[in-house]
Ligand SMILES: [Zn+2]
């Protein structure tokens with residue numbers, strides 16, 4: 001009799017490689033991207049493992065997108081079918097967890113989403129829709145008070161997710177990434193610490209090029225896990241971008257499949273969602289396999305890349321020292337967040353934030369100013385005034401989910417009073433009633 | 440004349456079909472201890488009534504391989520397994536000796552680490568010490584590059600009489616299944632070979648020159664000599680015979696549900712636009728998941744002889760059979776007793792059937808008639824529930840393209856075709872439960888033998904052309920050849936069909952009878968850096984499934 005392999009944790013997999021979709025035929029985000037990952041998953045016989053279940057993606061609705069984004073001019077003109085499916089894939093995976101069908105889930109879907117911000121004029125960093133956010137906000141319709149921690153392990157700063165949850169204390173966002181001074185999108189520094197209602201709940205960990213297993217796991221053990229311990233989220237989500245790998249063509253890090261699996265194992269997330277990662281032959285098949293096994297609670301110690309060389313990938317000691325200091329500083333800031341917030345909001349009714357946003361994939365430049373009202377009773381109505389070099393000038397109003405009646409009224413009044421004379425498009429996002437208007 | 444024979448659990452059925460007419464049938468009890476003798480006795484008796492000269496072919500659906508596995512009457516096997524990086528290997532240890540060796544190729548078939556010949560030499564010594572004569576060699580991703588399997592086979596050849604190589608058995612990716620499939624093939628190699636030799640000898644003695652084919656789980660046949668090389672393909676051909684039988688007797692080109700309601704089990708199959716549905720990877724036997732190509736079939740423990748119990752005031756039918764129906768001297772009430780009590784089936788002792796119903800009726804607080812009716816009704820519900828569950832599963836099978844997800848085919852049966860003893864009586868009930876027309880043929884009692892008789896050679900191949908490496912491979916046929924950088928989809932399609940035909944001929948098909956089709960194809964642009972480095976072309980081609988011909992009426996009715 002043969003010994004059967006069994007998952008310790010029931011794991012749901014939404015594996016949707018979208019073999020018929022590409023940004024363009026030679027773009028990193030092309031049909032071939034998950035081909036070898038599929039080969040590896042198939043050859044390993046993952047689908048036969050007891051306790052691992054495969055699901056097809058659901059298809060996200062227009063409303064699912066509107067809950068998170070202001071698509072300009074509208075949802076339909078910005079998204080392809082693949083975007084609805086990718087976000088729907090994440091939703092399906094999360095639903096499987098929330099319904100108790102599985103203990104954990106991993107959505108291996110494309111295109112990715114973590115660079116998609118609240119306003120969407122086009123594609124940036126291969127993302128149009130923030131699939132994590134669309135997923136979380138859909139689930140929050142039934143679970144209003146869900147406390148979520150997102151740990152973004154993509155090599156690029158998850159600037160889209162940061163923007164969406166900037167002012168939301170119920171969503172802790174932690175991003176590991178290669179230092180913004182050396183990589184797109186050029187953001188993700190320590191002082192980007194959240195909006196006035198969630199100051200301290202947006203944590204960036206910019207790592208120096210060349211960071212390896214040791215550095216990532218150090219940050220996990222000394223910053224991320226302690227913070228999660230204190231934050232006590234209901235759900236932990238790993239934005240599992242895989243471009244920290246030593247073979248990735250777009251980045252300069254030295255992370256490994258073993259490292260990703262260990263990180264996932266220690267982080268112990270309910271959900272993982274594939275983000276970037278473009279070493280499609282040398283990294284993705286092994287990292288994805290490692291993450292699947294780690295999530296399922298199966299021995300992953302034999303998962304290794306063909307050219308894996310522990311000695312060559314050893315992290316230099318100056319990097320190790322730098323990361324230790326950085327970790328200390330970040331953790332300190334987290335502990336002092338209340339005091340730091342008090343300094344920032346002292347004597348203010350509103351806080352403004354002006355930014356320039358570049359859409360690298362579509363070559364669009366956006367200038368925007370966000371305004372956050374500081375309200376004692378809720379996280380405050382907030383607005384975005386934004387202009388793109390494609391000719392749009394929009395005004396977008398968000399009434400947050402926890403809005404007090406004053407903020408709710410103020411949001412509607414703003415929408416009514418803002419004239420189309422100045423703007424090409426005006427949007428109202430009423431998260432209290434889950435209704436979305438535009439004019 | 441085409442001869443079809445099917446070995447069932449209790450009987451051997453055989454038929455002779457000539458020009459679409461069933462001209463003779465025979466049913467004899469089977470002795471599983473002496474399977475070959477049982478088969479040959481039935482055939483001899485059938486042949487004695489006809490001119491042996493006129494036999495064009497003989498198709499056998501046998502249980503020789505299945506029984507060997509299920510009853511654990513297999514030869515010891517020495518496994519050589521190259522696991523590469525990935526999952527741990529302990530759960531692959533299915534052989535009597537398992538040697539895990541170093542070296543590996545990656546998912547594209549690129550050699551990463553070479554073999555260590557010393558490890559193979561050691562394995563040879565070990566197997567010899569243990570008196571093992573059957574070996575199997577399986578390497579991870581051998582479907583992409585089987586050079587290690589070939590090298591190891593060369594080293595083993597002079598020491599052992601049977602060596603199974605993983606890449607010969609399937610082009611599909613699933614290493615654990617390939618390991619188990621190879622193990623089973625090696626384990627039943629000698630059993631099947633003995634069976635095959637017995638057949639050859641008897642045919643020679645009787646002067647029968649017609650070719651003989653063996654039915655496979657995919658509803659097709661393979662030549663005796665090919666089956667001898669890959670006996671694992673002949674496991675579990677029984678359900679395939681009944682599937683083919685239903686289709687031979689009741690033709691449709693719609694989505695359909697097929698049922699074989701027998702004494703102990705009900706087998707469930709589906710047609711999509713009249714075409715068979717296959718298991719995505721392969722069939723399961725015992726605790727082994729395999730890559731043996733098979734028709735999709737699902738069996739539930741529910742049949743005419745299933746024993747009936749009442750637990751907590753509820754009827755429970757099956758999944759066990761504890762003997763014949765009560766009316767035929769069995770220990771427990773069965774659905775057949777319900778049919779006898781209702782005077783629908785005229786066999787056995789009706790008084791006893793009524794007695795069985797009476798006992799149940801008290802517990803259910805129903806009349807005897809209502810009790811019998813409720814039993815049949817419950818059976819209908821059980822079948823309906825199971826079919827709904829299976830359809831939901833089939834219709835949500837993973838897909839990988841936007842097009843398939845949005846517009847992919849969903850199976851929605853338009854009718855039910857069924858065979859088996861109780862089928863006729865279940866017709867009105869199932870029609871109501873499913874709200875579908877329900878058909879059963881007159882000659883269901885030899886349907887399996889008819890199905891076997893009309894089965895044709897089937898096979899499939901998997902081709903990968905990787906133009907950046909300049910390699911085209913078809914593992915099932917051991918093809919690994921060079922191609923140039925401009926090799927395109929058209930050439931790949933053509934080559935796939937060529938190789939498929941070559942394979943079908945090697946399995947015993949006549950060249951002019953072969954109908955091929957490409958069932959899957961994809962081309963991936965391979966990009967390295969920001970430039971296209973080549974194409975990755977993937978093609979699956981198969982012999983069109985189907986029957987040699989149809990049956991008209993039959994003279995022996
Ligand atoms: Zn990235």
Ligand SMILES: [Zn+2]
Pocket residue numbers: 375376377378379380381403404405406407408
């Ligand atoms: Zn308020």
Ligand SMILES: [Zn+2]
Pocket residue numbers: 385386387393
């Ligand atoms: Zn403006």
